[in-house]
Amino acid sequence: MAIFDSVLFRRVKNSVGNVTTYVLNNQNVVRAKCGHHRDRKSLLQLKQRVRMKAIQEVCYFFYPALQVGFCCSSLKEGVNRFVKANVMKIGVDDELKVTFDWLDMAVSEGPLGQPALSAELDAEANSVLFCWERQALMPYAFDSDLLYGVVSEVGEMLGIVIPLGTRGVAGRLTWGLPDGWDIRQVVVHGFARNVAGSRTSGSLGLVAGKGV
Known part of the structure; x- marks a missing residue:
């Protein structure tokens, strides 16, 4: 806002573009009009906005697995x-209703071969039974690779990362669900990671409860 005294503009009361002039307390005042922007979003933009909100909510249940599965030093990076690996797996129809498959979510990403x-x-x-087979050696699968299960209760609880064994030795492990977990809301994933903790395999969606 500007206040000035000019013979040419004395008593001017008008608007030009986004500038308004008027008289206040016998002084000439010039000020910019308040901007008014309407948030006109296309359907594609609205879908992407809904998709981003949904993937952030999905991500919450996998927080404990993200630094391990994506080999990163901070939860923020994980x-x-x-989000980058999974956001386009969220389906949004023209009525902005969301659909997705919990088992299709990737809780790890890397060049190693997926474990058996x-x-x-x-x-x-009230438990999860894990089974794994010994795999033949190949360029992206080593006997020393560590196997992990990720068990999440996607109703309310954060997931838990469970060390299982190594790729070079077959095995079984029964893991009891914590008190308060609803097995109908449980989702189980798995992946492999090298001993150095620098590379992982792609994620496996293993099993989901009937309520998911």
Whole structure:
């Protein structure tokens, strides 16, 4: 806002473009008009906005696995890499309704070969049974690679990362669910990681409860 005294502009009351002139307390005043911007978003933009919100909510349940699965030093970087890897897996229709598959979410990403790993949910024992086979050596699969399971209760609870064994030795492990977990809301993933902790495999979606 500017206040001035000019013979030429005395008593001027008008608007030009985004500038308004008027008289206040016998003084000439010039000020810019308040901007008014309407947030006109296309359907594609609205879908992407909904998609980003949804993937941030999904990401929450995998927080404990992200630094391990994406080989990074901070949770923030892990979240960013999770979002990048999974955001386009979120489906959004023209009514902005969201659909996705929990088992399709990637909790790890890297060049190593995926492990020969499976899992089953045991409702009676309230547990997860992991089984893995010894894999033949190949350029991106080594006997010393560590295997991990990621068990998440996607109703309310954060996931837990479970060390299982190594790629070079077959094995089984039964893991009991913590108190308060609903096995119908459980989702299980797995991946491999080298001993140095610098490379991982792609993520495996292993099993999901009936309520997911």
